[in-house]
Amino acid sequence: MKKARAVDVGPQVETPEFIRVAPDQSTATELQPAFMWAGRPVYRCRHCQYERVENAAAVLQHEQGHQPPARPSEILGPDGQPLQVTGDENE
Amino acid sequence: MSDAIIGTGILLKRGDGGGASENFVTFAEIVALKPPALSRNEIDVSTHNAGQEDKLLGMLRKGQVMGTLNWVPTDPTHIQILADIEANVKANYRITFPPNGLPHWTMPARVQLFEPPEVGVDTALQISFALTIDGTITKVNS
Numbered sequence: 001m002k003k004a005r006a007v008d009v010g011p012q013v014e015t016p017e018f019i020r021v022a023p024d025q026s027t028a029t030e031l032q033p034a035f036m037w038a039g040r041p042v043y044r045c046r047h048c049q050y051e052r053v054e055n056a057a058a059v060l061q062h063e064q065g066h067q068p069p070a071r072p073s074e075i076l077g078p079d080g081q082p083l084q085v086t087g088d089e090n091e
Numbered sequence: 092m093s094d095a096i097i098g099t100g101i102l103l104k105r106g107d108g109g110g111a112s113e114n115f116v117t118f119a120e121i122v123a124l125k126p127p128a129l130s131r132n133e134i135d136v137s138t139h140n141a142g143q144e145d146k147l148l149g150m151l152r153k154g155q156v157m158g159t160l161n162w163v164p165t166d167p168t169h170i171q172i173l174a175d176i177e178a179n180v181k182a183n184y185r186i187t188f189p190p191n192g193l194p195h196w197t198m199p200a201r202v203q204l205f206e207p208p209e210v211g212v213d214t215a216l217q218i219s220f221a222l223t224i225d226g227t228i229t230k231v232n233s
Contacts, residue, residue, distance in 0.1 A: 037115075
């Protein structure tokens with residue numbers, strides 16, 4: 001039976017703590033009625049046809065689903081600078 | 092490759108009776124929607140003389156709009172559909188097709204059915220509804 005030998009895996013690299021930056025939500029803070037229906041305000045999503053009568057909160061919550069995930073350029077490394085993307089290692 | 096379109100996003104709207112500038116609002120929480128069937132009765136006019144089957148088609152008939160909603164009793168559109176069946180109100184309804192709301196079909200109709208099903212301990216509160224069309228379906232394609 002052979003003994004297992006240690007394999008050199010190279011220098012240990014400390015995993016940086018990534019800081020995810022939330023997508024810009026400055027446009028999602030206010031919502032004006034799209035139109036009036038039977039005298040009531042109707043709020044509509046700014047990305048699709050979703051709309052609710054007298055319920056801006058429901059539309060704002062729905063709009064959160066349209067927020068894209070953070071792009072690499074929006075992810076900051078431990079030094080506070082955007083990460084440099086060098087491509088997929090598996091390619 | 093197929094040009095099929097996924098049905099997600101078909102919507103039902105109700106007008107506010109504003110005439111030419113009528114605004115339509117979308118019913119909340121639409122789970123399923125069946126646009127109206129269009130049909131004509133087959134009228135048999137076969138004769139002994141011809142000795143073979145002969146048929147005419149009758150007048151154009153419009154079936155019901157049917158659907159299911161997750162019932163939110165406090166939602167204004169759900170309050171409206173309940174009020175409409177109680178008062179037998181004729182209003183304009185519009186079906187918009189995915190993905191971008193066109194074409195759309197607009198039709199005058201009355202609420203013929205508002206039916207909450209049996210509610211179990213672990214089920215969504217829903218209603219089934221049906222609209223009986225009373226007039227012409229106006230189709231806008233683009």
